Amino acid sequence: xxxxxxxxxxxxxxxxxxxxxxxxxxxxxxxxxxxxxxxxxxxxxxxxxxxxxxxxxxxxxxxxxxxxxxxxxxxxxxxxxxxxxxxxxxxxxxxxxxxxxxxxxxxxxxxxxxxxxxxxxxxxxxxxxxxxxxxxxxxxxxxxxxxxxxxxxxxxxxxxxxxxxxxxxxxxxxxxxxxxxxxxxxxxxxxxxxxxxxxxxxxxxxxxxxxxxxxxxxxxxxxxxxxxxxxxxxxxxxxxxxxxxxxxxxxxxxxxxxxxxxxxxxxxxxxxxxxxxxxxxxx
Ligand code: ATR
Numbered sequence: 614x615x616x617x618x619x620x621x622x623x624x625x626x627x628x629x630x631x632x633x634x635x636x637x638x639x640x641x642x643x644x645x646x647x648x649x650x651x652x653x654x655x656x657x658x659x660x661x662x663x664x665x666x667x668x669x670x671x672x673x674x675x676x677x678x679x680x681x682x683x684x685x686x687x688x689x690x691x692x693x694x695x696x697x698x699x700x701x702x703x704x705x706x707x708x709x710x711x712x713x714x715x716x717x718x719x720x721x722x723x724x725x726x727x728x729x730x731x732x733x734x735x736x737x738x739x740x741x742x743x744x745x746x747x748x749x750x751x752x753x754x755x756x757x758x759x760x761x762x763x764x765x766x767x768x769x770x771x772x773x774x775x776x777x778x779x780x781x782x783x784x785x786x787x788x789x790x791x792x793x794x795x796x797x798x799x800x801x802x803x804x805x806x807x808x809x810x811x812x813x814x815x816x817x818x819x820x821x822x823x824x825x826x827x828x829x830x831x832x833x834x835x836x837x838x839x840x841x842x843x844x845x846x847x848x849x850x851x852x853x854x855x856x857x858x859x860x861x862x863x864x865x866x867x868x869x870x871x872x873x874x875x876x877x878x879x880x881x882x883x884x885x886x887x888x889x890x891x892x893x894x895x896x
């Protein structure tokens with residue numbers, strides 16, 4: 614539980630890190646809850662990650678988030694990696710325990726699922742087949758979350774089929790891998806399609822995916838949040854689909870982090886979303 618007599622500290626380690634919108638979000642929560650605290654961007658070179666993580670405890674940090682490129686390397690540094698992070702293969706959140714030891718977990722999957730639930734009340738993972746495009750770190754978190762929520766059929770498609778097969782083998786759930794050439798057909802009868810590739814991100818080519826097989830009622834989600842609306846989401850919106858962007862995933866993975874660091878669960882409010890959207894749009 615947050616101790617009102619202490620200055621609460623957390624941050625995000627990345628390289629580079631100054632583009633991160635996490636400080637805006639967490640500092641909004643400190644203000645909203647009237648708590649004395651700060652969430653800081655920490656630019657840490659990969660070679661300095663171990664020293665930086667070990668410095669969290671003496672500096673009085675409750676913990677930190679990790680972003681590119683530290684999510685995998687941190688697994689070899691922290692004292693305990695929980696089962697979720699182990700399965701996803703990456704740590705997104707580090708917690709400094711009472712004895713100063715470091716515990717690593719992954720809240721990205723929670724962010725993805727909780728955001729879908731907030732954006733589409735009544736959403737269920739078992740409402741129909743889910744097409745997941747991409748098989749990188751983001752895909753692993755999304756697939757893990759969908760399986761946790763009881764998805765009955767995940768159609769996984771990736772440019773490099775072997776990467777998708779590795780996820781299907783490791784997760785051992787109802788995941789079927791389709792070749793990249795079949796990606797358009799993978800949307801046939803789907804209730805949800807998720808882009809987890811880097812396609813559509815600022816500076817990257819758009820995702821090459823035809824939506825003509827996607828049923829009208831299907832939901833389209835992207836885990837990218839810069840830009841807020843990727844060409845894939847824009848095309849889905851124009852076809853009349855409900856769309857969900859990646860910003861909510863970022864917002865919602867912050868809540869379980871706060872629970873672990875400070876014993877609190879701040880709200881993802883419309884005001885917070887607007888502030889983040891304004892910041893991203895203005896960049
Ligand atoms: P992250 O951890 O953010 O998911 P990543 O691990 O680098 O990032 O994964 C990027 C994903 O985008 C992968 O699925 C990648 O496909 P490959 O496994 O074949 O590399 C996918 N990707 C990147 N550029 C792509 C492109 N031009 N077309 C299709 N898929 C692409």
